[in-house]
Amino acid sequence: MEKSSLFLAGVDAGIRDQLLIRTGFTIGEFPIKYLGLPLSPKKCKLMDCHALIAKITQRITVTYSKHKSYAAPVDSSWYWRKPTALKAQMHQWYSQDRYQLTKDGKYCITSSYLAIIGQRP
Numbered sequence: 001m002e003k004s005s006l007f008l009a010g011v012d013a014g015i016r017d018q019l020l021i022r023t024g025f026t027i028g029e030f031p032i033k034y035l036g037l038p039l040s041p042k043k044c045k046l047m048d049c050h051a052l053i054a055k056i057t058q059r060i061t062v063t064y065s066k067h068k069s070y071a072a073p074v075d076s077s078w079y080w081r082k083p084t085a086l087k088a089q090m091h092q093w094y095s096q097d098r099y100q101l102t103k104d105g106k107y108c109i110t111s112s113y114l115a116i117i118g119q120r121p
Contacts, residue, residue: 001025005032009041086116 005028008016020027031040037052038044044052093115098105101115 089116 001024004025006019006025007028031038093100099107101111102108
């Protein structure tokens with residue numbers, strides 16, 4: 001109960017007081033953090049997004065660098081071989097500064113997906 005708060009918008013003062021009495025919660029105030037991420041009823045500013053992206057990127061980098069293998073032997077696991085093969089296949093789709101799977105040379109997720117899975121009925 002100590003960790004919980006009630007956040008209300010557009011609610012009468014009388015109803016608010018009744019809710020507080022019945023639930024035993026306190027009125028919460030923004031901004032708050034939930035799972036380490038800032039929460040606010042307002043739209044995030046660009047700088048808030050940059051800080052969040054930098055934090056997530058740093059965490060991913062640290063996490064994966066601990067488990068990353070810099071060698072890719074032939075007998076490596078499927079977990080490593082499959083993305084490596086896919087990367088090589090996708091590299092062939094792009095040459096001479098043009099994406100080769102579309103007529104206009106622009107990237108298209110649908111064309112990429114169909115090229116990966118192959119034509120199927």
